[in-house]
Amino acid sequence: QVQLAESGGELVQAGGSLRLSCAAAGRNFDRYLMGWFRQVPGKEREGVAAISWSGGTKYYADSVKGRFTVSRDNPNNMVYLQMDSLKPEDTAVYYCAANFRGSNWRTRSEYDYWGQGTQVTVSS
Numbered sequence: 001q002v003q004l005a006e007s008g009g010e011l012v013q014a015g016g017s018l019r020l021s022c023a024a025a026g027r028n029f030d031r032y033l034m035g036w037f038r039q040v041p042g043k044e045r046e047g048v049a050a051i052s053w054s055g056g057t058k059y060y061a062d063s064v065k066g067r068f069t070v071s072r073d074n075p076n077n078m079v080y081l082q083m084d085s086l087k088p089e090d091t092a093v094y095y096c097a098a099n100f101r102g103s104n105w106r107t108r109s110e111y112d113y114w115g116q117g118t119q120v121t122v123s124s
Contacts, residue, residue, distance in 0.1 A: 009118030
């Protein structure tokens with residue numbers, strides 16, 4: 001069992017930066033692929049980024065590539081999403097999630113545990 005808690009979401013102007021954090025509690029955190037998803041009302045939750053258990057492989061959606069950076073700190077059970085050059089279309093609730101199988105990082109059903117989400121609002 002893994003419990004996840006996101007933080008760091010807030011209102012920011014377009015072009016600004018935010019760093020989201022995800023704190024994990026529970027066993028075997030360093031065995032999970034960790035993903036970041038986002039969702040706006042009326043739309044499907046979409047994968048934004050993910051990082052392998054070792055941190056050696058990172059995945060990004062095309063819409064955020066070059067602007068967002070995912071990282072993890074296994075000894076402290078933390079995952080981060082650094083978001084730069086933010087755009088109004090990045091406005092969403094952001095979720096972190098844990099995937100034990102480590103496959104299909106974009107697929108919601110592959111993830112075993114989810115946090116409650118943190119709101120990011122980018123004003124134009």
